[in-house]
Amino acid sequence: MATVQGCDYPDRLLYDIDNQIWYEPLADGTVRVGFMPFAVSMMGEVLVFTPKRIGRDFEKHRSFATIEGGKWVGSARAAFAGAVIASNDALARNPELMMAEPFGAGWMLIVRPGDDDWRDGLATGATIAADLEAWIARAAYKDHAE
Numbered sequence: 244m245a246t247v248q249g250c251d252y253p254d255r256l257l258y259d260i261d262n263q264i265w266y267e268p269l270a271d272g273t274v275r276v277g278f279m280p281f282a283v284s285m286m287g288e289v290l291v292f293t294p295k296r297i298g299r300d301f302e303k304h305r306s307f308a309t310i311e312g313g314k315w316v317g318s319a320r321a322a323f324a325g326a327v328i329a330s331n332d333a334l335a336r337n338p339e340l341m342m343a344e345p346f347g348a349g350w351m352l353i354v355r356p357g358d359d360d361w362r363d364g365l366a367t368g369a370t371i372a373a374d375l376e377a378w379i380a381r382a383a384y385k386d387h388a389e
Contacts, residue, residue, distance in 0.1 A: 286312030
């Protein structure tokens with residue numbers, strides 16, 4: 244497990260650093276999705292989580308959920324194309340779960356990837372510390388603040 248800025252990043256997950264999204268492959272071929280702690284900390288208090296409807300397709304680099312925070316309103320953007328299979332009803336009722344347990348109860352969606360190569364371009368747990376630190380150092384997060 245890597246630690247970056249005081250947060251532990253599990254090795255079992257894959258990470259889209261530019262969009263600050265983590266992906267957890269599940270045994271049935273679906274993927275659990277959530278926001279990374281760095282992004283959540285930049286949002287301020289998470290106020291509203293609005294997922295794309297179950298059964299809806301999404302495109303690569305397009306929104307599959309909207310998040311409203313005290314400091315930021317924006318889209319969770321997918322690293323690959325697919326379809327929404329389930330959303331976290333508990334998160335919709337209690338958006339603060341995203342802050343309290345970003346890798347646990349604060350997950351957003353379960354999706355079915357549209358292609359077998361969905362992992363391409365995602366960072367692994369083994370590289371997350373160096374990759375995320377470099378992303379933070381070059382202030383890439385400012386590109387998503389608007």
